[in-house]
Amino acid sequence: MTFMKQLFIGLISATLMIGTMSSTAIAFEPDKPxxxxxxxxxxxxxxxxxxxxxxxxxxxxxxxxxxxxxxxxxxxxxxxxxxxxxxxxxxxxxxxxxxxxxxxxxxxxxxxxxxxxxxxxxxxxxxTFLLWVHKDSGVTTFAEYLTKAKADGNKWVMGGTGRAGEDNIITNFLNNEFGLSMKYIPYQGGGEVAKQVAGKQLNSSVNNPSEALGFYESGDLVPLVAFTDERLPLFPNVPTLKELGNDFSYxxxxxxxxxxxxxxxxxxxxxxxxxxxxxxxxxxxxxxxxxxxxxxxxxxxxxxxxxxxxxxxxxxxxxxxxxx
Amino acid sequence: MDVFISLLDGIMVALEPMNLGLAVLGVVVGLFVGAMPGLGSVNGVAILLPFTFVIQSFTGGATSPMIFLAAIYYGAMYGGAISSITLGIPGASTAVSTTFDGRPMALSGRAHIALVAAALASFAGGTISNIMFTGFAPILASVALSFGDPEVFALMLMAFATFIGLGGDDIPKTIFSICIGLVLATVGFDIVSGEPRLIFFDITGFSHGIRFLVLAIGVYGIGEMLWTINTNRYGSSMTQVDVSARNIIDAIKEFRHAKRGTLIGSFLGFFVGILPAAGATPGALMAYGVAKLTSKDQSSFGKGNINGIAAPEAANNSASTGAMLPMMTLGIPGSPTTAVLLAGMVIWGLQPGPLLFTNQPDFVWPLIGSFYISNVIAVLVNLAFIPVFLWMLRMPFTILAPMIFVLSLVGTYAAYLDMFDVSLMVLVGIAAFFLRILDYPVAPAVLAIVLGPIAEPKLRQSLLFSDGDFSIFFTRPIAGPITVIALILILLPLIKFIKNKFITKKAEQP
Structure with a gap:
């Protein structure tokens, strides 16, 4: 009996030792999902x-x-x-x-x-972020965009993801910097925003490329300007806001x-x-x-x-x- | 004709042994996941997404992994009905409305008819939506695009209008129930302003809102179980079911009475499915509401009307095919499950969007072909397993009740891995039980919590557009007529109610 007990304790301590040894070999490994x-x-x-x-x-x-x-x-x-x-x-x-x-x-x-x-x-x-409009809007450059949006006042509607999020920040910047009064409407996700521009429910958006790519390839959405430091390899013909004279990237x-x-x-x-x-x-x-x-x-x-x-x-x- | 040839080619690819095998596997997995309370197609698809990389490393393209995941999606729509009918717990959020009539049918010994009707309606819904998808995908995509915020809100209003008829004759109690649901739906963070709302006692569990599934399992799992114990109507006895091939054949014959519900569900479900943001759950609920509203025998709904099973089951299958449409042609998921599928497509290197059909015909057509194949597999597998599901019903209630309780707990936890949800679910169940004793209908509250979170942001986004002017819902060409019909639907029963009250009073007077 005592022998069995000793053997049992011995086995347990051996297992524990192996356990500690392997855990010192790798400092941390996840042990659950x-x-x-x-x-x-x-x-x-x-x-x-x-x-x-x-x-x-x-x-x-x-x-x-x-x-x-x-x-x-x-x-x-x-x-x-x-x-x-x-x-x-x-x-x-x-x-x-x-x-x-x-x-x-x-x-x-x-x-x-x-x-x-x-x-x-x-x-x-x-x-990265770009400014998007629908191809039927007649707007092809950022300068035209500013003229149109200024003329439309708060009838020009920009959509974006959430309140005070990335899209809202860029919209506010554009409004302040260029004296626009675009209206901003928050949505749950960027995909929905791109769809609303493609369906002509919204005038413009500042979607990430990944969100607007499908509509860009089909020609429905047109990018006007990129809010980056350098031109994006995927959109070589789209100027950056910096090139157009504003030191802003986001x-x-x-x-x-x-x-x-x-x-x-x-x-x-x-x-x-x-x-x-x-x-x-x-x-x-x-x-x-x-x-x-x-x-x-x-x-x-x-x-x-x-x-x-x-x-x-x-x-x-x-x-x-x-x-x- | 081109479409027909492309489809035939697609079906041939979908019938290749590897793809066929994956479709069968997917359907069976989906059936199980769907039947398991709490787990729905979204969990099944999300959990097995990484597994598709193993498939992809064997087959190369994105077609086979997608066929597999789409089959899970399909199977789950069939599976959801099984526990809704046999146990009275919705197997998935999409099958909540199937419990309304499925459970009463099972309790009155007609479970086999209910299960067969669910399977056949699902098959019909799947087939009709597949044909519409194949024939009119590009046109339907532009319909989905033309639906802005006011249009979606008008549609939600219409859905609410059909609910008024859902709670039975007591309209004030129904409206009260809807209001409770709407208030619960606002718990959590507001999408439009980003502010927290109704975070009771600062409990962080409320910050994600009260989840629909928590409510549904609480009401129909725990609440229903307590009700059964209380009334002791079915006592310790068991439901009598006779499992024989003859019965199943009889049940198939019974299905002819469910034609109307099936058709309503198939078309309405598909239409709701193609609208981004809606999905199969609202589709099924609306189909149930419309089937009841247009029925000559409204009072039999909720007591075991076969159309009450056929409509939501046809609708959830139809809506799941429908939800594939905005996902593939617009790159926008129409339901939580398609959101995961969309992520999968991007990871496999595809670019969903308007050009997918032109750029990736080798992906699109076999996938559509597999919809047809999976649908056939699903109905056959489902019918074959019905005797097994019926066997569950033979268990005495004393065994079944603890099982329902455990499944409700596990199912709630499995859905979001949140213990807070589990306690909330039990509380909801107890509350639902007392509401039922006081004769308040709970279904409208459950429905309001599904549609509330869709309707509310749409209402506010529309009003942001119009600077707070409600005429936006009437002046737009699509939104206008829908709003008007919805308002008429809301007012009709109210007028009837007031008229009835007036007449009965008059009759009592002399």
């Missing part, structure tokens, strides 16, 4: 990207546990930010972010979200962050994981096809980028009166 919170609804740009990342991880067998995407689109990302902040297990909670990562905490201080507490895993790309971060409280070991693991995703041919291919810019960015470099974005958005939102 990884929650992958998407800050936007199903079918939008962020959603497509998240599901592509999930698929790449699966296809290349990069992780021993799957990524499990959940869409939390409520309140321009507020729902997702709260869910990540209150995550039970920060080491297994990731989030795919957009610029609402900066704007929502600024606009809603009541949420008590400090985005510097999130773990900087990796910025996978920067999405991008949207497509970054993966870890929930606040993620351990350093877990952060290192996920940084490595998403570096591999970034380097995969599928991701590079997608980046080119959807006209995404920006190099991979992680750690302190990403934190510095966030700081700059926080102060920029604070200035923008103050100017538009969204925050005091």
């Amino acid at each position: 990884i929650e992958f919170i998407i800050m936007a609804g199903k079918g939008g740009g962020a959603d497509k990207m998240a599901r592509l990342m999930q698929a790449i991880v699966e296809k290349e067998n990069l992780s021993n546990r799957p990524l499990f995407p959940t869409n939390k689109s409520g309140g321009s990302g507020a729902e997702a930010l709260i869910a990540a902040k209150n995550a039970n297990d920060p080491d297994h909670t990731l989030m795919v972010t957009l610029n609402s990562f900066f704007t929502t905490p600024l606009r809603q201080p009541g949420l008590r979200i400090d985005n510097s507490t999130f773990a900087p895993i990796g910025r996978m790309a920067e999405d 991008f949207m971060q497509r970054a993966v962050v870890g929930a606040p409280g993620m351990s350093d070991d877990a952060l290192a693991y996920y940084t490595d994981l998403f570096t591999k995703v970034y380097q995969s041919s599928d991701w590079q291919d997608y980046k080119n096809k959807q006209s995404l810019m920006g190099e991979f960015m992680t750690g302190d470099e990403l934190r510095i980028y966030w700081d700059a974005q926080n102060s920029r958005h604070s200035v923008i939102l103050k100017a538009s009166g969204d925050i005091k």
